[in-house]
Amino acid sequence: MIDDTLSLPLPLLVACDCRDEVQLVIGTNPLGACKSRIKSILRSGANAIVLAPTSDNDIKQLVSNFGSESRFQIINRSLHLSDLTTIGRPLVAKVVDRVFVQLPMEQCLIAKEVYTQCVKLRIPINTFQRPEYSTFHMGSTYVDPEGSGLQISVSTNGQGCILANRIKREVIAALPKNISQVVSNMGRLRDQVINEDQKKLLHQQYHLTQELAVAENVWYGLTGEYESHKLNKLIKEFDMSERDQKLKRTRWLSQLIEYYPLSKLADVSLAELGSQPTEHQNSDTPNNTSKVPPILEGSDRENATAIQSNSNKSDPRGSISLVGSGPGSTSMLTLGALQEIKTADLVLADKLVPQGVLDLIPSSTETFIARKFPGNAERAQQELLEKGLESAKKGLKVVRLKQGDPYIFGRGGEEYKYFSQHGFEPVVLPGLSSALASTVVSRIPATQRDVADQVLVCTGTGRKGALPQIPEYVSSRTTIFLMALHRADVLVRELLNHQWDPKVPVAIVERASCPDQRVTRTQLKYVSEVVEEIGSRPPGLLVVGHSVAALVPDKLTQFNDSHKYSIEEGYQATEPVLSSLLN
Numbered sequence: 001m002i003d004d005t006l007s008l009p010l011p012l013l014v015a016c017d018c019r020d021e022v023q024l025v026i027g028t029n030p031l032g033a034c035k036s037r038i039k040s041i042l043r044s045g046a047n048a049i050v051l052a053p054t055s056d057n058d059i060k061q062l063v064s065n066f067g068s069e070s071r072f073q074i075i076n077r078s079l080h081l082s083d084l085t086t087i088g089r090p091l092v093a094k095v096v097d098r099v100f101v102q103l104p105m106e107q108c109l110i111a112k113e114v115y116t117q118c119v120k121l122r123i124p125i126n127t128f129q130r131p132e133y134s135t136f137h138m139g140s141t142y143v144d145p146e147g148s149g150l151q152i153s154v155s156t157n158g159q160g161c162i163l164a165n166r167i168k169r170e171v172i173a174a175l176p177k178n179i180s181q182v183v184s185n186m187g188r189l190r191d192q193v194i195n196e197d198q199k200k201l202l203h204q205q206y207h208l209t210q211e212l213a214v215a216e217n218v219w220y221g222l223t224g225e226y227e228s229h230k231l232n233k234l235i236k237e238f239d240m241s242e243r244d245q246k247l248k249r250t251r252w253l254s255q256l257i258e259y260y261p262l263s264k265l266a267d268v269s270l271a272e273l274g275s276q277p278t279e280h281q282n283s284d285t286p287n288n289t290s291k292v293p294p295i296l297e298g299s300d301r302e303n304a305t306a307i308q309s310n311s312n313k314s315d316p317r318g319s320i321s322l323v324g325s326g327p328g329s330t331s332m333l334t335l336g337a338l339q340e341i342k343t344a345d346l347v348l349a350d351k352l353v354p355q356g357v358l359d360l361i362p363s364s365t366e367t368f369i370a371r372k373f374p375g376n377a378e379r380a381q382q383e384l385l386e387k388g389l390e391s392a393k394k395g396l397k398v399v400r401l402k403q404g405d406p407y408i409f410g411r412g413g414e415e416y417k418y419f420s421q422h423g424f425e426p427v428v429l430p431g432l433s434s435a436l437a438s439t440v441v442s443r444i445p446a447t448q449r450d451v452a453d454q455v456l457v458c459t460g461t462g463r464k465g466a467l468p469q470i471p472e473y474v475s476s477r478t479t480i481f482l483m484a485l486h487r488a489d490v491l492v493r494e495l496l497n498h499q500w501d502p503k504v505p506v507a508i509v510e511r512a513s514c515p516d517q518r519v520t521r522t523q524l525k526y527v528s529e530v531v532e533e534i535g536s537r538p539p540g541l542l543v544v545g546h547s548v549a550a551l552v553p554d555k556l557t558q559f560n561d562s563h564k565y566s567i568e569e570g571y572q573a574t575e576p577v578l579s580s581l582l583n
């Protein structure tokens with residue numbers, strides 16, 4: 001379905017494979033722009049033929065720049081329209097593949113003629129600073145100088161290339177400095193995983209059964225695992241099929257890419273990806289837990305431990321706290337959580353803890369991010385518990401940093417019991433749960449007079465992946481389903497089977513309070529179709545109830561079979577102001 005809030009036609013942004021094409025540059029005016037055209041043509045693997053150069057000086061300069069390139073050629077004569085169909089590749093009947101017109105203003109009649117002819121012949125044409133004579137335009141493009149293959153192109157749909165350039169620069173400045181290594185490393189891992197695991201699997205299964213159906217099934221594995229809405233597909237840890245085992249690393253990789261701090265992706269190795277967490281696994285950082293805790297003197301020490309419980313206050317063996325870090329934005333972190341982060345010796349973080357919060361951890365503090373991926377959640381959890389306990393015994397201040405609130409589907413209770421039973425009763429600091437923050441950031445009053453008088457927070461995934469007990473439908477209730485999007489189809493089917501109103505408004509709230517927050521409003525009956533169509537941007541949850549529509553304009557909530565959803569993107573956090581307070 002096309003989002004009909006977009007009334008302007010938008011050009012299609014594509015990345016074309018131009019290898020071996022013949023691309024014609026007609027004229028060389030202005031020379032600077034002409035040079036960058038030629039450079040990008042050559043970089044794309046195409047041949048650049050310059051025709052009708054504007055001056056002898058231009059020829060000299062172009063030759064000195066590109067003369068040594070075998071795919072570069074200058075034809076020093078004026079243009080004949082027949083050139084368009086005679087100097088191209090034999091493979092495409094000698095029609096040139098693409099045309100760039102760089103003629104001076106006074107030759108605009110020729111430009112018009114070339115344009116008309118190109119349109120007739122369906123040759124894509126770009127005329128310098130003449131959108132009316134162009135069938136495509138080039139975005140303002142950044143090419144990673146380190147050669148990772150990363151390119152970022154910005155288009156404002158003809159609303160100013162200076163602006164597009166500025167936006168491009170801002171986007172690039174916001175990326176981690178090691179983005180090139182991130183792209184190269186992830187590309188390498190992806191290749192290795194696909195080549196080693198999936199090809200092996202394809203081969204094995206094909207030979208086992210020799211049935212086309214199985215081969216098709218595996219092809220689903222090869223491609224489908226990268227479909228974002230399947231990213232969180234439930235994998236049963238202790239009941240994995242051989243195929244699941246083999247595809248495990250692919251899924252882990254997809255999850256890693258989705259959840260890990262971007263800059264950290266530069267160093268993840270294949271060995272780490274495939275390894276099962278064990279008791280003595282090293283952490284992400286080269287430091288290890290045996291490091292001596294910093295000695296804090298007098299009142300410093302007191303301040304640092306001020307929020308610890310009495311049981312730990314004078315415990316030379318260290319301490320453990322379970323700390324909620326809120327849903328994403330650092331503006332939703334509590335001051336207590338901040339103090340814990342700043343005074344920890346070791347931070348054990350959930351993989352969902354947002355980057356902004358991780359950035360607050362002092363660089364000298366050892367940080368370990370849970371390696372909970374589909375199929376190894378139990379083992380990864382055990383690894384964290386053991387690591388925490390071991391470190392506390394060594395006298396360290398261990399902060400177990402959890403996403404949202406530690407006691408809302410965060411296993412906080414289990415962790416509390418574990419550490420207490422082992423002699424370290426943790427201090428527990430609440431965090432703002434995504435369950436209640438998601439509604440606020442998406443303009444949903446979870447309770448509102450005459451609309452909703454109760455709130456229910458529940459899970460879409462019960463223990464060991466079973467469906468949870470389905471709550472009854474109450475029309476004055478706002479129900480929030482966490483961990484539900486990867487199986488929205490099953491859940492919604494069950495809700496409808498239990499007499500839930502198919503037309504009740506639903507919001508799919510993803511990455512609540514993060515800059516890339518997405519709120520998709522629809523009706524219950526359309527949810528699975530919509531999830532399939534928009535893909536997923538984890539973590540996300542479902543809010544179901546009339547409160548979803550209470551504060552937003554009608555056009556965002558009136559749906560039918562041909563208009564099934566509306567999307568609102570982004571969240572304006574107050575981080576920039578906060579940053580001065582936080583440091």
Ligand code: SAH
Binds near residue numbers: 481
């Ligand atoms: N303890 C957490 C919840 C952990 S369970 C809390 O209180 O928020 C993980 C689930 O929380 C995810 O599957 C998703 O449903 C939800 N979730 C966590 N952060 C979210 C966010 N920023 N936006 C939307 N949903 C989120």
